[in-house]
Amino acid sequence: MKVLVVGSGGREHTLIWKLKQSKKVDNIFCAPGNGGISKIAKCVNIKADNIRALADFAARNKIHLTVVGPEAPLAAGIADEFTKRKLKVFAPDKSASQLESSKVFSKEFMRKYHIPTAAFKVFTTAAEAIGFCRTVEYPVVIKADGLAAGKGAVVVKNAEQATATIENMMVKKQFGSAGDTILVESFLQGQEISVMALTDGKTIVPLLASQDHKQAFDGDRGPNTGGMGAYCPTGFATDEIMTRINDYVLAPTLSGLNKEGITYKGVLYAGLMITPGGPKVLEYNCRFGDPETQVVLPLLRTDLYELMMAVVNRKLASIGQLSWRNDSAACVVMASKGYPGNYTTGVKIGGLPNKDDNNCVVFHAGTVYKNSQYMTSGGRVLGVVGLDKNLQLALNRAYRTVNKIKFEGARYRKDIGFRVLNLKRK
Numbered sequence: 001m002k003v004l005v006v007g008s009g010g011r012e013h014t015l016i017w018k019l020k021q022s023k024k025v026d027n028i029f030c031a032p033g034n035g036g037i038s039k040i041a042k043c044v045n046i047k048a049d050n051i052r053a054l055a056d057f058a059a060r061n062k063i064h065l066t067v068v069g070p071e072a073p074l075a076a077g078i079a080d081e082f083t084k085r086k087l088k089v090f091a092p093d094k095s096a097s098q099l100e101s102s103k104v105f106s107k108e109f110m111r112k113y114h115i116p117t118a119a120f121k122v123f124t125t126a127a128e129a130i131g132f133c134r135t136v137e138y139p140v141v142i143k144a145d146g147l148a149a150g151k152g153a154v155v156v157k158n159a160e161q162a163t164a165t166i167e168n169m170m171v172k173k174q175f176g177s178a179g180d181t182i183l184v185e186s187f188l189q190g191q192e193i194s195v196m197a198l199t200d201g202k203t204i205v206p207l208l209a210s211q212d213h214k215q216a217f218d219g220d221r222g223p224n225t226g227g228m229g230a231y232c233p234t235g236f237a238t239d240e241i242m243t244r245i246n247d248y249v250l251a252p253t254l255s256g257l258n259k260e261g262i263t264y265k266g267v268l269y270a271g272l273m274i275t276p277g278g279p280k281v282l283e284y285n286c287r288f289g290d291p292e293t294q295v296v297l298p299l300l301r302t303d304l305y306e307l308m309m310a311v312v313n314r315k316l317a318s319i320g321q322l323s324w325r326n327d328s329a330a331c332v333v334m335a336s337k338g339y340p341g342n343y344t345t346g347v348k349i350g351g352l353p354n355k356d357d358n359n360c361v362v363f364h365a366g367t368v369y370k371n372s373q374y375m376t377s378g379g380r381v382l383g384v385v386g387l388d389k390n391l392q393l394a395l396n397r398a399y400r401t402v403n404k405i406k407f408e409g410a411r412y413r414k415d416i417g418f419r420v421l422n423l424k425r426k
C-alpha cells in the first residue's frame with residue numbers, strides 16, 4: 001500500500017517511522033518532509049496547506065491513505081476535499097476540526113455536554129473584556145478564539161496585564177482575525193497531561209497518556225515553545241484518572257459530537273489539567289501532538305496502518321485492545337540558538353548515530369539533507385527518544401545520544417521528566 005503523510009516536523013517523522021513498520025505499507029511519501037524524513041520516505045515538494053495539490057498528488061499516485069499531521073490543513077478542510085474526491089484520509093473534517101480551530105466553539109461544546117473545563121466568558125469587544133477583567137480574581141487565562149500557532153493563550157496576573165493582552169489580541173490584532181473574539185477563563189491548578197485518542201465517530205480508544213515540557217528553560221521557566229521534551233507513560237495518569245477521563249471526557253465528547261451531527265474520524269487530543277476536583281479539559285486538538293507523538297508511538301505495538309485504516313473505514317471496534325510495549329519513552333528536543341525567539345539556521349549537524357536501534361531513535365524536526373550533510377533549518381531541530389524499563393533509564397539513553405550530537409548553538413533542557421521523577425522521590 002502507498003501512504004502519504006502531510007507535514008514536516010518530528011511528529012511526521014515519527015508517524016512515518018511507525019507506519020513503515022507495518023507489513024502492509026510498501027511506499028511512503030511525505031509532503032513536504034524534512035532531512036531526516038527524506039531517508040525513510042520520498043519527499044514531495046508540496047506545502048502542507050496546499051490542499052488541492054495534495055489531493056491531486058494522492059489521486060495521481062493512487063495513494064491508499066493520506067495521514068495529516070498539522071492543524072492548519074484540517075481547519076482549511078483537507079478531509080472534506082479528499083473525501084469529496086473519494087480519497088481516503090486520516091483526518092477530521094472541517095466541522096469536526098472546530099474543536100481545535102475555535103476555542104469558543106470547543107468551550108461552548110463542553111458547556112453544553114457537561115464536559116469538565118474551566119469556567120469562562122466570551123467577548124467580542126475589547127472594552128467589555130477589559131471591564132470584566134476589573135472584576136475577576138487573578139490569575140486568569142486569556143485566549144484568542146482562533147488558531148495562533150500555540151501563542152494564543154496567556155496567563156495574566158493582574159488587571160494591567162489583562163488589559164495589555166486584550167489590547168494586543170483585539171485592537172492591535174497580534175493574531176489577525178484569530179483574536180476578533182476572545183475568552184477569559186479561570187486558572188486551573190494541577191498537573192497537565194495529554195491524552196490522544198483514536199476515534200472513528202463510533203468508538204473512541206485512548207492511547208497512553210503523556211506529558212510534555214513547554215517552557216524553554218530548566219525548571220519549567222522562560223517563554224513557551226512548541227515543546228522541549230516529553231515522556232510516556234506518566235505517573236500522574238493513574239488507572240483511576242484514566243477511567244475518569246474516559247467516562248467524563250472522551251465518551252461524552254464523542255456522544256456530543258454525534259448529537260451535533262459531526263462524524264469525527266482521526267485523533268482527538270485532550271489537553272487536561274488533573275485538578276483536585278478531577279481531570280478538566282484545557283483544550284482539544286484535532287491531531288497528534290508534537291512532541292507527544294514521539295514518545296507515544298514508539299511504545300505502540302499494534303500496527304498503525306491497520307489502526308488508521310480502521311478509523312477511516314469506521315471499523316475501529318474490530319481492532320480490540322491495543323498492544324503496548326511495557327516500557328517508558330522519553331524525548332529530549334534539541335533546539336537552535338535563540339529558539340523560541342529569532343533563531344539561527346543553516347548550521348551543520350554532527351555526531352548523529354549511524355543508525356537507530358530499538359531503544360534510541362532520533363526524530364528530525366527542523367533539518368535538511370544537502371551535499372551528504374544534515375543542516376539545521378528550524379527552531380526545534382531534533383527529538384532524541386530513549387526507551388527503557390523506566391523513565392530514568394529512558395532519559396539516560398536519550399541524554400547519552402544528545403551528548404554526542406553537536407551543532408553550533410544547540411540548546412536542550414537537562415531536566416526532562418523532573419515532575420514525575422520528583423513524584424517518585426516523595
Ligand SMILES: Nc1ncnc2c1ncn2[C@@H]1O[C@H](COP(=O)(O)OP(=O)(O)O)[C@@H](O)[C@H]1O
Pocket residue numbers: 118141143149150151152153185186187188189192271282283
Ligand atoms: N484554564 C487554565 N488554567 C491553567 N493553565 C492553563 C489554562 N488554560 C491554558 N493553560 C496553560 O496554557 C497552555 C496553552 O493553552 P491551550 O488552551 O492549550 O492553548 P494553545 O495550545 O492553543 O496555545 C496550556 O498548555 C496550559 O499550560
Ligand SMILES: [Mg+2]
Pocket residue numbers: 271283
Ligand atoms: Mg495547547
